[in-house]
């Protein structure tokens with residue numbers, strides 16, 4: 307690639323944490339409200355998000371454009387590596403390999419997930435208040451459920467391990483001790499976020515989000 | 530005495546060597562059986578093949594080419610891939626290696642012939658980052674500032690680098706698709722920027738790392754630090770230079 311890749315690489319790393327990491331945490335909590343508060347809790351969270359001012363512009367600049375840059379440039383970064391964890395079978399090198407594999411999985415998963423949810427809302431095929439039920443429909447298919455489980459865990463590994471790499475690439479964690487401690491913290495973040503998303507998948511599969519129950523609920527709260 | 534001598538004379542060491550006749554030729558492997566001698570290393574086995582270039586099947590072949598110089602793991606010339614890992618042939622003892630011993634060139638670098646590689650990109654990288662201390666002038670500048678002993682101790686570790694290329698061979702991001710400069714020269718920037726006189730040109734070295742083909746290609750696989758025969762804390766050096774280049778970037782933006 308022509309030009310200097312110093313700045314794009316640094317920005318790629320930063321965008322993964324701010325804003326995309328923050329969005330992941332927000333997304334995890336919103337979904338988790340489906341587990342904690344059921345259909346009502348989830349629709350409250352969605353109402354709250356939709357009440358945020360300038361929500362379209364926030365989505366554009368805080369989510370979609372950063373994801374586009376991070377994803378496309380990330381594919382290029384993955385292409386630039388000769389994965390060699392077979393020959394050098396060290397923990398960090400495995401993380402390096404997994405970072406690239408999970409990055410590609412996450413890219414495909416997000417494209418599909420975006421098409422099925424947010425894009426259908428834009429097209430007017432799905433209403434905001436029906437998203438929980440829509441997820442229930444999707445996840446009732448075992449293949450889609452498996453894809454979601456893989457996609458969610460891959461994405462959370464990519465984020466948590468990417469956070470570790472961000473701290474190194476920006477020169478925040480320098481010595482081996484600091485990098486060891488941050489690695490442990492990042493793996494805890496990986497587990498917590500994965501559990502939150504997996505629990506929300508469990509919730510969306512529950513009866514409460516099935517078509518009839520959702521119809522009854524929307525009759526009450528949005529009627 | 531006589532019986533042990535014949536016993537050792539009969540013992541053979543098996544080698545499988547990846548060969549290449551010229552830079553553009555295809556590579557192929559050949560097997561050799563070298564008479565065992567106590568305490569032999571990979572170089573002494575290669576010398577034996579040079580004296581008697583006969584393959585395991587008895588056919589004659591061209592002697593195997595390799596490079597070596599110091600024979601005590603300080604010059605870096607004899608680096609090659611031994612049983613899958615890049616290391617120095619002179620410090621690889623046959624007794625400690627699993628047989629057959631597989632020798633391959635470090636193919637991250639252009640292969641000149643057999644096990645001989647061209648490490649020129651490493652020397653070019655050292656030139657690019659100005660890994661020296663400029664003190665030449667038209668008059669005597671007098672003694673420079675002193676280095677603190679505490680700093681000298683860790684800087685000395687960095688100065689042990691012998692440009693052997695093992696860290697570049699181990700790195701997944703040193704390849705034709707990636708312009709990453711490689712770990713060794715980044716660590717040398719840290720060394721020369723730590724020097725009280727070298728520090729006066731620290732910005733020039735940092736700016737070289739911030740150009741295309743600098744530090745940005747590091748993907749933190751950390752294979753380098755696991756592979757360096759000199760135990761140089763390469764990942765600490767890289768992270769420290771990440772920190773210094775980040776600071777330098779902000780200073781440039783703010784016009785400081």
Ligand code: SF4
Pocket residue numbers: 605689690691692693694695696697712713716756757758759760761763
């Ligand atoms: S840093 Fe270590 S592995 Fe890399 S060239 Fe120097 S001595 Fe060899």
Ligand code: FES
Pocket residue numbers: 596597598599600601602603604605606607608617618619620
């Ligand atoms: S000959 Fe110098 S390092 Fe092996």
